[in-house]
Amino acid sequence: MMTLYRIFSYFLLIIAAFLGIGLVAVLFIALANPSMLLNVFVGAAVVLYSISSFLFLINGIDGKKQLKPGLKDFIRVNAFVALFFCVMNIFQSVTVIMNPSVLGEAINQLPQLTTGQQLPKETILKVLKATMWFLLIYSIILFAHIQISFGLLKQNAHLFGNNSKS
Known part of the structure; x- marks a missing residue:
C-alpha cells in the first residue's frame, strides 16, 4: 500500500507543478471573469x-519528524475540495467517453478563427479524447490517494503534535 501511495504522490506532485503553472495564467483571466474563480x-x-x-509523506512518515498540527487540517480541507474535483472530472470524463458525439458537437460550435492555420477537426477531437482519458485516470489516482491519505493521517496522528485528537 505504501509503495503505491509513494508512486501516486510523485505522480500527483508532477501534475500539480503543471497545474499550478496553468492556474497562475488562468487566474489573471479569471480576475476579469469572476465566474471562473x-x-x-x-x-x-x-x-x-x-x-x-x-510533505506529510516525506517529512512525517519517512522522516519521522513532528509536523505542525495545522498541516493535518490543511491536508484534510484541501482533500475534500480535491474530492469534489475528482467526482466532477470522473462524471464528466465518463459521460464524454461514453457519448463521443458530445465532443463532436462542441467542436462544431467552436468559433472559426480567421487568422493562421486551423487544425483539422479530427485532430482536435483526438486531443480532446486523450484529455478526457487523462483526466479520468488522473482523477481516479487522486481519489485513491486521498482515501489512503485519510487513513494515514489517522494512523500517524502522533506526528502532528499533542494537539491532534483523531
Missing part, C-alpha cells in the same frame, strides 16, 4: 493537497 480555487486546492500530502 471557483474553478481556479478548486484547482488551487488540488495543487495544495498534492504538495501538502507529499
